[in-house]
Amino acid sequence: MASENQELKWIGTSPVRPDGTDKVTGRAKFGADLMLPGMLTGKILRSPHAHAKIKSIDTSKAEALPGVKAVVSAADIAEMPSEWVPAGELQLNYRDLASNIMARGKALYDGHAVAAVAATSAAIADAALDLIAVDYEVLPHVIDVEEAMAPDAPVLHEDMFTEGVTPTPDKPSNIFKEIDIGIGDVETGFAAADLIVERSFKTAPVHQGYIEPHAAVASFAEDGQAELWCSTQGHFTARAYCAKLLGMDVSDLRVTASEIGGGFGGKTTVYVEPVALLLSRKAGRPVRVVMTRDEVFRASGPTSGAANWVKIGVTNDGKIVAGEAVLKYQAGAFPGSPVQPGCMCAFAPYDIENVKVKGYDVVTNRPKVAAYRAPGAPIAEHAVESVLDEVAKKLGMDPIELRQKNAAREGTNAAYGPKFGPIGYAETLAAAKAHPHYSAPLGPNQGRGVASGFWFNVGGDSCATMNVSEDGTLVLATGSPDIGGSRASMAIMAAETLGIDVADVRPIVADTASLGYTFLTGGSRVTFATGMAVIEASKQIAEELRQRAAKIWDISVDAVVWEDGYAKPAGANAGDFEPLSIGDIAAQAGKTGGPISANAALNAQGAGPGFGTHICDVEVDPETGRVTVLRYTAIQDCGKAIHKAYVEGQIQGGAAQGIGWALNEEYIYDEKGRLDNPGFLDYRIPVASDLPMIEAVIVEVANPTHPYGVRGVGEVPIIPPMATVANAIEGAIGVRMTELPMSPPKVLAALDNGR
Amino acid sequence: MAKIHVTTTINGEPTEFLCEPQQTLLDVLRDELRLTGSKEGCGTGDCGACSVTFDGRLICSCLALGAEAEGHEIETIEGMAEGENLHPLQQKFLEHAALQCGVCTPGILIAAKALLEKNPDPSESEVRYWLAGNLCRCTGYDKIIRAVLECAADMRGA
Amino acid sequence: MPGRPEIMARIILTSGLGNQYAGGQTELEIEAADVRRLIAALDERFPGIGPELKREMAVAIDGQIYQDPFLERIEPDSEVYFLPRIGGG
Known part of the structure; x- marks a missing residue:
C-alpha cells in the first residue's frame, strides 16, 4: 500500500476529471434539468x-x-x-x-x-x-448594521434579548448576541507599544454569486x-x-x-x-x-456586511504587543452571522500576547446571511491586514517582514486559544518575498499590496463505499456533492492507496438512501474528511484482496503483500506465484467469499489550519477612480495538493471572488428597503475582462492527521484579497481606503480628499 | 392561448415544436426539446450560460423568443461534439481543468467557438473581452482563457 | 503518589461561558480521563454548563481540534480549550 513515505504516482498530478465529458457536452444534469x-x-x-x-x-x-x-x-x-x-x-x-x-x-x-x-x-x-x-x-425598517444597533431602531424580533451580556437586557433589540474573546491584557500591551494604529472599516454584504x-x-x-x-x-x-x-x-x-x-457556502x-x-x-x-x-x-445568501474597528500596537522593532477589534456583523433577518469565527480569525495569523475582540451579531431587514467561503474570516481579516499595512509603512518596514516577525508558527497559542500544530504561514510569507512578482518594477499610478489570511478548515462525518466490479474496475461512492472536481481527487487518493490506475476508479456521488450520513461540502473538508473515508475504504479493499489472493494461492494471508496494484507473495518462502491484479482476483470473487466491497464511515478530526499570502499590483486611473488589477499572485499552504490543477483552480477562483468583494460587489437598497440591484448586470461580479491571470503558488506543509497531508484549500483564498487590493491602492494613491467596495466613486472621492 | 408552430433547424436537424408566444428560445430548448445543456443563470442576458448561435451569430437564448427560431439555424452545446469526437475546445477545457462546477461551461464553449470561427488568432485581451458576457464564479477565468488561447494555437497549427 | 503534587489537565473556557456559569473564571484544573468525564465534572462544579458545552462547543486538546468531542482522551498534563464549533462555506 502506498503511504506518505513512498513516491507518489497520482497525487499531485492533474488527470482529466471523471465527470468532465458530461460537463463539456451539456449532458450533466443540474438542479433545474x-x-x-x-x-x-x-x-x-x-x-x-x-x-x-x-x-x-x-x-x-x-x-x-x-x-x-x-x-x-x-x-x-x-x-x-x-x-x-x-x-x-x-x-x-x-x-x-x-x-x-x-x-x-x-x-x-x-x-x-x-x-x-x-x-x-x-x-x-x-x-x-x-x-x-x-x-x-x-x-419601519433598518438596513445598516450600526443603525440597527441604535436604541431607537425598529426591532425585528420582539422576543430577542441580547445573549452574552449579564444581566440579560429587559428590552428587546436587534443585537442577538455579544461575543468576547481574548488572551492576555490589551491595556498592558498597548502601554508597551511604541506605535499604535487604529482604524474603522465598513464591508458590504456580498452574494456567493453561484451561476x-x-x-x-x-x-x-x-x-x-x-x-x-x-x-x-x-x-x-x-x-x-x-x-x-x-x-x-x-x-x-x-x-x-x-x-x-456553484455554492461557495450559499x-x-x-x-x-x-x-x-x-x-x-x-x-x-x-x-x-x-x-x-x-x-x-x-x-438567498449573502454573507454579512459589517462595521469593524481595529487597533494594533507595536514596538519599534515591529513586534506586535497588542491587538484589539470590535466587529459588528449583520446577520440579515434572523440571527446567526459568522461573527464568531470572525472574532476567532481576526488576529489568528499572529503570535500576539494580548488580544481582545468583541463581536456583535445583529439582525437587519435583509435576507438571512448564509455561509460564504471561510465565513466571517475575510471581513475581520480585511481590517487587521489593512491596519498592519499601515503599521509597516509607519515603521518603515517591509510589510512581509513585519508579518514574518509576528507570524504564528507551530506551538504558537492562537489568538482564539489553543496551540497551533504544524502550520505553513511562515512558508507562504517566505515564498511571497522570494517571488519575482514582489520585486518587479511598478509604473506611475501603480501600487503593490500584500496581505495574508487564515482559516481553520474542518473535518466531520463522511462515508465512502467501494465496490470491486467483476472486471477489476472499481466504483467509489461518497456522499459529498462535487462542486469543483472532488470526484477527481477521490479517485486519485483511491488509486494511490491501492496502487492502481486512476482511470480504473469510477467515483460517484451517491444519494442519501445509498450511503451513510455525510456532512456537506463546505469548510474545505471534502478532500480532507471524505478523502480519509476513501483512503480507509481503499485500505479495506487492499486487505480483502490480500485475503482473497491467499485463498487462491492456498497460503497464509501473512505471506501475501499488496503492492503496486498486485497481490504478491511476501517473499521467497511464500511460494512462487504470479502476481494477481484486482481483475484476476475479482474474476474469482465468487469462489473466494463473494463480492469484494468495503465501507468506511468516520468523523474526521484534526483538520489542518490553512494560511495564504497574496500579492497584487493595481493601477488607479486618477481621472475616473477605476482600479485595474494588473498582476495577482496567490500563495497558499494546502498541506498536500491532490489534484494540482483543481487546487490551483480553487485558489484562483477564491482570489477572483475576493477581488470582486474588494472592488465591485455590493447591495444597493432604496429608501423603502427594496433591493435596487438584484441582477448580475448591476451587482457586477468580476467578468473575464476585469481580471488578469492569477498565479497560484502551492506551498505544502503536511497536515500530520491526513495520510497524504491534506489541509483543505477552498476557503483561505478569499480572505486576503480585500486587504491586498486595498494595500495596493494605498501604494498607488497614498490614501487608505476603509470602505468596501472600493468602487470608482469612492476611490475618486478619496483622491479628491487626498489632493 | 393558442400555441405557435415553429419549423427550425437545431444542431443540423430539422425540428418542429409548439410554443407559447411568450416562451423564450431557452425555455423551448430546455422544456419542450429537453436540450438542457443550455442553462438559465439569469434570464436577462447578463450571464451567458444560455449562449447558442442563431444563424452562426452568438446570442443569449434567454433573450430570444422560441417563435423567432422559425426558419433559422440554431446550434447548442449538444451539437458541439461530432459523435464520439469532442470539439478541440471541449477537449482543451478538460485537459486544462478549465471548469469547476461546470454550469457556465456550455455557454462559454459556445461563445469561445464563435470567437475562434471569427478570429482564429485572438490576443488574451480579445478573448477576455469576447467572453466578458459569460460569467464564471468558480475559476477566476485563468484556466478558461489559457484553454481558449492554446486551443486557438492548436487549431491554427492543425 | 504521596509527596508528589497531582498533575491535572488545564481547562480553558471561553469568557462567555466563564461569565455565565463560572463566576468569570475561565481557567481551571480538573482531572478527567476523557471529554465526557470532563464535561460531567464541569457540570458538577458549575451546574448548567454541561448541556451548553455539549451543544455548541468543540474542544482543542493539546492543539488538536475536535468538533464533536465525546470520548477523546485527556492526559493529566493536557491543555483543553473549549471553543465554538467551526463549519465553513
Missing part, C-alpha cells in the same frame, strides 16, 4: 416590503384558478421550537429556518417568501401568484415517502432540514444531489427544497421550483 412525468411548476410569492406585518393571506382566488394544484404558506409548516443545530459554521435554528422558508406573522425583508403555488404551467403559476391577496401593514440558481424537484408518494432532487452542497443536511420542517421520518426522504452549479441551507416538498405533498404530483436570479439576490 430534471423533468418528471406530470411535473408541476412551483413559484413563490415574495414580500415587496422590507418589514411588514402580515395581517392576512387570502389564497382562495389562486386556488380556484384552473391549472393550480396547490397553494401553501406558513400555515402549512408546523410551528417549530427554537432549537439550534450546527449547519456549516452557522448554527441553525429551526424556528427561524421555518420562518425564512415562509414568512410567519411578519415579512422581514424585501423578497421574503410569503406563499407558493404549484400549477400545470409557469404562466398559470405566475397568474396564480397575482391572485394571492396579502394584507400587509408596513413597518446556477437554487432548484429542487420534489415527488411525494401516497405513503408519505418522498424523493427530492436538488442543487445543494449537502444532500444529507438538506434531508435533515426538510424532514424536520415537513414532520417526516428522515429515512422516508431520499435526496439526490444534482450536479451543482447552498449549505435550504430555500426552495421544502417548498417543493410541501407543494408536492399537497398536489400529489412532482413539483419543480427554480429561483430566478432576482429571487437569488433578494432571498
Whole structure:
C-alpha cells in the first residue's frame, strides 16, 4: 500500500476529471434539468416590503384558478421550537429556518417568501401568484448594521434579548448576541507599544454569486415517502432540514444531489427544497421550483456586511504587543452571522500576547446571511491586514517582514486559544518575498499590496463505499456533492492507496438512501474528511484482496503483500506465484467469499489550519477612480495538493471572488428597503475582462492527521484579497481606503480628499 | 392561448415544436426539446450560460423568443461534439481543468467557438473581452482563457 | 503518589461561558480521563454548563481540534480549550 513515505504516482498530478465529458457536452444534469412525468411548476410569492406585518393571506382566488394544484404558506409548516443545530459554521435554528422558508406573522425583508403555488404551467403559476391577496401593514425598517444597533431602531424580533451580556437586557433589540474573546491584557500591551494604529472599516454584504440558481424537484408518494432532487452542497443536511420542517421520518426522504452549479457556502441551507416538498405533498404530483436570479439576490445568501474597528500596537522593532477589534456583523433577518469565527480569525495569523475582540451579531431587514467561503474570516481579516499595512509603512518596514516577525508558527497559542500544530504561514510569507512578482518594477499610478489570511478548515462525518466490479474496475461512492472536481481527487487518493490506475476508479456521488450520513461540502473538508473515508475504504479493499489472493494461492494471508496494484507473495518462502491484479482476483470473487466491497464511515478530526499570502499590483486611473488589477499572485499552504490543477483552480477562483468583494460587489437598497440591484448586470461580479491571470503558488506543509497531508484549500483564498487590493491602492494613491467596495466613486472621492 | 408552430433547424436537424408566444428560445430548448445543456443563470442576458448561435451569430437564448427560431439555424452545446469526437475546445477545457462546477461551461464553449470561427488568432485581451458576457464564479477565468488561447494555437497549427 | 503534587489537565473556557456559569473564571484544573468525564465534572462544579458545552462547543486538546468531542482522551498534563464549533462555506 502506498503511504506518505513512498513516491507518489497520482497525487499531485492533474488527470482529466471523471465527470468532465458530461460537463463539456451539456449532458450533466443540474438542479433545474430534471423533468418528471406530470411535473408541476412551483413559484413563490415574495414580500415587496422590507418589514411588514402580515395581517392576512387570502389564497382562495389562486386556488380556484384552473391549472393550480396547490397553494401553501406558513400555515402549512408546523410551528417549530427554537432549537439550534450546527449547519456549516452557522448554527441553525429551526424556528427561524421555518420562518425564512415562509414568512410567519411578519415579512422581514424585501423578497421574503410569503406563499407558493404549484400549477400545470409557469404562466398559470405566475397568474396564480397575482391572485394571492396579502394584507400587509408596513413597518419601519433598518438596513445598516450600526443603525440597527441604535436604541431607537425598529426591532425585528420582539422576543430577542441580547445573549452574552449579564444581566440579560429587559428590552428587546436587534443585537442577538455579544461575543468576547481574548488572551492576555490589551491595556498592558498597548502601554508597551511604541506605535499604535487604529482604524474603522465598513464591508458590504456580498452574494456567493453561484451561476446556477437554487432548484429542487420534489415527488411525494401516497405513503408519505418522498424523493427530492436538488442543487445543494449537502444532500444529507438538506434531508435533515426538510424532514424536520415537513414532520417526516428522515429515512422516508431520499435526496439526490444534482450536479451543482456553484455554492461557495450559499447552498449549505435550504430555500426552495421544502417548498417543493410541501407543494408536492399537497398536489400529489412532482413539483419543480427554480429561483430566478432576482429571487437569488433578494432571498438567498449573502454573507454579512459589517462595521469593524481595529487597533494594533507595536514596538519599534515591529513586534506586535497588542491587538484589539470590535466587529459588528449583520446577520440579515434572523440571527446567526459568522461573527464568531470572525472574532476567532481576526488576529489568528499572529503570535500576539494580548488580544481582545468583541463581536456583535445583529439582525437587519435583509435576507438571512448564509455561509460564504471561510465565513466571517475575510471581513475581520480585511481590517487587521489593512491596519498592519499601515503599521509597516509607519515603521518603515517591509510589510512581509513585519508579518514574518509576528507570524504564528507551530506551538504558537492562537489568538482564539489553543496551540497551533504544524502550520505553513511562515512558508507562504517566505515564498511571497522570494517571488519575482514582489520585486518587479511598478509604473506611475501603480501600487503593490500584500496581505495574508487564515482559516481553520474542518473535518466531520463522511462515508465512502467501494465496490470491486467483476472486471477489476472499481466504483467509489461518497456522499459529498462535487462542486469543483472532488470526484477527481477521490479517485486519485483511491488509486494511490491501492496502487492502481486512476482511470480504473469510477467515483460517484451517491444519494442519501445509498450511503451513510455525510456532512456537506463546505469548510474545505471534502478532500480532507471524505478523502480519509476513501483512503480507509481503499485500505479495506487492499486487505480483502490480500485475503482473497491467499485463498487462491492456498497460503497464509501473512505471506501475501499488496503492492503496486498486485497481490504478491511476501517473499521467497511464500511460494512462487504470479502476481494477481484486482481483475484476476475479482474474476474469482465468487469462489473466494463473494463480492469484494468495503465501507468506511468516520468523523474526521484534526483538520489542518490553512494560511495564504497574496500579492497584487493595481493601477488607479486618477481621472475616473477605476482600479485595474494588473498582476495577482496567490500563495497558499494546502498541506498536500491532490489534484494540482483543481487546487490551483480553487485558489484562483477564491482570489477572483475576493477581488470582486474588494472592488465591485455590493447591495444597493432604496429608501423603502427594496433591493435596487438584484441582477448580475448591476451587482457586477468580476467578468473575464476585469481580471488578469492569477498565479497560484502551492506551498505544502503536511497536515500530520491526513495520510497524504491534506489541509483543505477552498476557503483561505478569499480572505486576503480585500486587504491586498486595498494595500495596493494605498501604494498607488497614498490614501487608505476603509470602505468596501472600493468602487470608482469612492476611490475618486478619496483622491479628491487626498489632493 | 393558442400555441405557435415553429419549423427550425437545431444542431443540423430539422425540428418542429409548439410554443407559447411568450416562451423564450431557452425555455423551448430546455422544456419542450429537453436540450438542457443550455442553462438559465439569469434570464436577462447578463450571464451567458444560455449562449447558442442563431444563424452562426452568438446570442443569449434567454433573450430570444422560441417563435423567432422559425426558419433559422440554431446550434447548442449538444451539437458541439461530432459523435464520439469532442470539439478541440471541449477537449482543451478538460485537459486544462478549465471548469469547476461546470454550469457556465456550455455557454462559454459556445461563445469561445464563435470567437475562434471569427478570429482564429485572438490576443488574451480579445478573448477576455469576447467572453466578458459569460460569467464564471468558480475559476477566476485563468484556466478558461489559457484553454481558449492554446486551443486557438492548436487549431491554427492543425 | 504521596509527596508528589497531582498533575491535572488545564481547562480553558471561553469568557462567555466563564461569565455565565463560572463566576468569570475561565481557567481551571480538573482531572478527567476523557471529554465526557470532563464535561460531567464541569457540570458538577458549575451546574448548567454541561448541556451548553455539549451543544455548541468543540474542544482543542493539546492543539488538536475536535468538533464533536465525546470520548477523546485527556492526559493529566493536557491543555483543553473549549471553543465554538467551526463549519465553513
